[in-house]
Amino acid sequence: MSSLISDFPLHRLRITFVTLDIINLQGEDKMRKNVKKIQPVLFVLLAALWMAMYSRTALAQDMNAAEDFGGKTETLSEQEELGGWRQDPWGWRYYTADGGYYVSQWKFIDNEWYYLKQDGYRATGWLQQGRSWYYLNENGVMATGWLLEENTWYYMKSSGAMATGWLLDGNTWYYLKDNGKMVTGWYQDGRTWYYLKNSGAMATGWLQEGSIWYYLKSSGAMATGWLYNGNTWYYLKDNGVMVTGWFQEGRTWYYLKGSGAMATGWIEDRNKWYYLQSDGAMLEEAWIGKYYVNQSGVWTKTR
Structure with missing residues (x-):
C-alpha cells in the first residue's frame, strides 16, 4: 500500500494545506466558512486516492491470475477462452473457463469421449467402470x-x-x-x-483341417451323425470327423466314398462287388436281378 500512496500526486494535497494556513490567519469565522467550501474538495481527493489504490490492487490480482495460466496477461474475454486441454509434466487435463478442471467423469469433446480421472488427468489404456471395461488410446480417446x-x-x-x-x-x-x-x-x-x-x-459349411473334414451348421454348431447336404448323405462321427469307407450303424453297413458321400448301387472295393440300396444299406444274401450277394454282401459269381 505504501508504494501505491507514494505514486499518488501529493502536490494536490499541498493546496489544501496552504488553504488551511490562510484560514487560520483570518480567524475562526472565516475558517468555518472556508472549511465548508473545502470539504467537497477533500472528499474528491480522498476518493481519488482510494480509486488509485484499488486499481493497483486489482491489476496485481489480474497479473497473478495471468501467471496461473502460464504467465500471460489476458483480458476477461480472452481468459474465457483459456478453457480446454492443457498439458503439464504429469499429463493432460481439461480446464473450464474459470481455471478449474473436470475430475472423475466422462467428457465428450470434439466428437470423442475421454475419461478424466480423480486427479483430473485423462485416462489411457484399460479402464474399469463398474463391471465394464473400456480402452482409451494414447491420446485418451475411447476406443x-x-x-x-x-x-x-x-x-x-x-x-x-x-x-x-x-x-x-x-x-x-x-x-x-x-x-x-x-x-x-x-x-x-x-x-x-x-x-x-x-x-x-x-x-459354417464344410471345414477341412489337414486331411479331415468337418461340417458346421448354419448356426455354427458342429454336425454329428447323418447329414443331408446338397442331395447327398454324409456321416460324421461324434467328434465331427467325416466318415469315409465302410461304416456300420447297428447291424447295417454303409459305404461312404472318398468325398464322404454315401454310396448307392453297385460299388467295387478291393476287387469285390457290393450292392448298396437307395437308403445306403448294404444288401446281404439277396438277388439283384441275376446277381447274388452273400451274407457278407459280396457278389458271388458261382450263383
Whole structure:
C-alpha cells in the first residue's frame, strides 16, 4: 500500500494545506466558512486516492491470475477462452473457463469421449467402470469397434464397453471370452462345438483341417451323425470327423466314398462287388436281378 500512496500526486494535497494556513490567519469565522467550501474538495481527493489504490490492487490480482495460466496477461474475454486441454509434466487435463478442471467423469469433446480421472488427468489404456471395461488410446480417446492390443483382438461396443460372448458384426459371428479376447480355432459352448477362423469369424459349411473334414451348421454348431447336404448323405462321427469307407450303424453297413458321400448301387472295393440300396444299406444274401450277394454282401459269381 505504501508504494501505491507514494505514486499518488501529493502536490494536490499541498493546496489544501496552504488553504488551511490562510484560514487560520483570518480567524475562526472565516475558517468555518472556508472549511465548508473545502470539504467537497477533500472528499474528491480522498476518493481519488482510494480509486488509485484499488486499481493497483486489482491489476496485481489480474497479473497473478495471468501467471496461473502460464504467465500471460489476458483480458476477461480472452481468459474465457483459456478453457480446454492443457498439458503439464504429469499429463493432460481439461480446464473450464474459470481455471478449474473436470475430475472423475466422462467428457465428450470434439466428437470423442475421454475419461478424466480423480486427479483430473485423462485416462489411457484399460479402464474399469463398474463391471465394464473400456480402452482409451494414447491420446485418451475411447476406443470403439475392433481393437488390437498386444497381438490380441477385442471388440469395443459403440458405448465403449468391451464385448464378451457371441458378437454379430455385420453378417459374421465372433466369440469373445470373458476377458474380451477373440477366440480362434475350436471352441466348446455347453455341449456344442464351434470353429472360429483365424480372422475370428465363425465357420459354417464344410471345414477341412489337414486331411479331415468337418461340417458346421448354419448356426455354427458342429454336425454329428447323418447329414443331408446338397442331395447327398454324409456321416460324421461324434467328434465331427467325416466318415469315409465302410461304416456300420447297428447291424447295417454303409459305404461312404472318398468325398464322404454315401454310396448307392453297385460299388467295387478291393476287387469285390457290393450292392448298396437307395437308403445306403448294404444288401446281404439277396438277388439283384441275376446277381447274388452273400451274407457278407459280396457278389458271388458261382450263383
